[in-house]
Amino acid sequence: MNKISENFIEHIRQQLPCHLSLDEFLAFNNKPLRLSVRVNTLKITVSAFHDLMSSKGWRLTSIPWCKEGFWITIPPHQDIGNSIEHLQGLFYIQEASSMLPPTALFDSDSNFDNVLDMAAAPGSKTTQIAALMNNQGLLIANEYSSSRVKMLHANLVRMGVYNAAITHFDAEVFGQYLFEAFDAILLDAPCGGEGTVRKDSNALKDWRLEEVHSIATKQKQLIVSAFEALKVNGTLIYSTCTLSQEENQQVCLFLKETFGDAVEFISLADLFNGANKATTSEGFLHIWPQIFDSEGFFVAKIRKTKSVTRSQPEPKINKNFPFKELSIKQEKEITDWLLENYSISIPASLYLVTRDNQFWLFPKAIKSYIGKIRFQRIGLKLAEQKGKHLKITHEVISVLYRYQSDAINANEQQAEEYLKGRDIQLEQVTKPQGEKIICSNKVALGLIKHLGTKLKNNLPRDLVRDNAVKL
Numbered sequence: 001m002n003k004i005s006e007n008f009i010e011h012i013r014q015q016l017p018c019h020l021s022l023d024e025f026l027a028f029n030n031k032p033l034r035l036s037v038r039v040n041t042l043k044i045t046v047s048a049f050h051d052l053m054s055s056k057g058w059r060l061t062s063i064p065w066c067k068e069g070f071w072i073t074i075p076p077h078q079d080i081g082n083s084i085e086h087l088q089g090l091f092y093i094q095e096a097s098s099m100l101p102p103t104a105l106f107d108s109d110s111n112f113d114n115v116l117d118m119a120a121a122p123g124s125k126t127t128q129i130a131a132l133m134n135n136q137g138l139l140i141a142n143e144y145s146s147s148r149v150k151m152l153h154a155n156l157v158r159m160g161v162y163n164a165a166i167t168h169f170d171a172e173v174f175g176q177y178l179f180e181a182f183d184a185i186l187l188d189a190p191c192g193g194e195g196t197v198r199k200d201s202n203a204l205k206d207w208r209l210e211e212v213h214s215i216a217t218k219q220k221q222l223i224v225s226a227f228e229a230l231k232v233n234g235t236l237i238y239s240t241c242t243l244s245q246e247e248n249q250q251v252c253l254f255l256k257e258t259f260g261d262a263v264e265f266i267s268l269a270d271l272f273n274g275a276n277k278a279t280t281s282e283g284f285l286h287i288w289p290q291i292f293d294s295e296g297f298f299v300a301k302i303r304k305t306k307s308v309t310r311s312q313p314e315p316k317i318n319k320n321f322p323f324k325e326l327s328i329k330q331e332k333e334i335t336d337w338l339l340e341n342y343s344i345s346i347p348a349s350l351y352l353v354t355r356d357n358q359f360w361l362f363p364k365a366i367k368s369y370i371g372k373i374r375f376q377r378i379g380l381k382l383a384e385q386k387g388k389h390l391k392i393t394h395e396v397i398s399v400l401y402r403y404q405s406d407a408i409n410a411n412e413q414q415a416e417e418y419l420k421g422r423d424i425q426l427e428q429v430t431k432p433q434g435e436k437i438i439c440s441n442k443v444a445l446g447l448i449k450h451l452g453t454k455l456k457n458n459l460p461r462d463l464v465r466d467n468a469v470k471l
């Protein structure tokens, strides 16, 4: 039994809609969650993924609000988080209700040139948004916690994202630094996590109303910042994995009180078949765990109908940007090197820059944001100059490589060995072939050096997984 504070039960009794039963709510909070994954269409199609994983004994059931999302039943003892397919970024283990905010943002085939994800780590929704943008335009992913920035970056690389830039701020700064600058913003706010008790049995053990109020104060500051950073006609999604109205409806209503009719709530009642079962009178989705047998969640969709007054003056612009664009000649040299040695073409939406002895690929759409805010990391690190030679990075292989017949296609045993950081012995001795890309299921794993007798492992040490496993 999950420990649920009596104070919380009393509090939620007052807020539970009258057509839902408290007993059922408590019973669902003690039910294990259904396992769900989202297919990463930047690396594999849904149908190819379906075929691949069915062959490993998975049964996939579609999630009604996400075309790429599936509840899965899997054979016992499969460690899917350490599987080759997971480490390759073919899928993200993501709770079904957490797929809703990006779906709500990209509803009715919306296409955005620039998106801000204000509280992004570990990146489940950032990587979902990048896939919905098909890696085009610009996706700024912000995270306040330093250790979580690292996870965010690792997930962006694993999932093959190249249209992103990472910032590392308290998200309150965006309204001031990037006023009315984004077509679309997701504020997946830090919250009390009351909807997560099915995966975190202690989530409701020490619940206190004062904490709810304190988090709600922060959420109000963050939603105001988000709204100020939104362009006119832009779309804001506000979401949480908590249930109290203080952190949900009341935060959105506070935004409306602050900005009046510049704030329009867009109803989510028709987002998917059955959404109306969880829709509030304002058109928000308030997902109680028993409605769709999921985590508890809240999603609001907000449009900005007109410009608002800046609450803080425009800050001084920082002109010191250490990266320089390449000359046409240098750019051609690097592009040819990449194509000839690794069969990688640079996508048209990226451009090359250099700093010290490094070469990077930035999304072109970043140009209008440079100097306005400090970035932690932009795009992809491509290569480093080592003497006369260029050394390619693992991240470029992982993100940009598309299968070619001259790659080494590892079998599952070899792929597992490779991800464990081991060399792969060859059954037949052949002529050494030098540096090559090794793939599994035609998706890159990384680099090896073909020595004739074995494939020398060149996976970066921080990506070695002792527990990597073939399913």
Ligand SMILES: C[S@@+](CC[C@H](N)C(=O)[O-])C[C@H]1O[C@@H](n2cnc3c(N)ncnc32)[C@H](O)[C@@H]1O
Binding pocket: 098, 118, 119, 120, 121, 122, 123, 124, 125, 126, 142, 143, 144, 145, 148, 169, 170, 171, 172, 188, 189, 190, 191
């Ligand atoms: C609900 S989680 C985000 C989950 C993420 N969107 C995902 O789908 O993977 C909230 C995140 O906000 C971060 N955070 C907390 N305070 C913040 C602040 N003031 N500004 C920006 N991010 C903040 C937390 O560290 C946490 O990573």
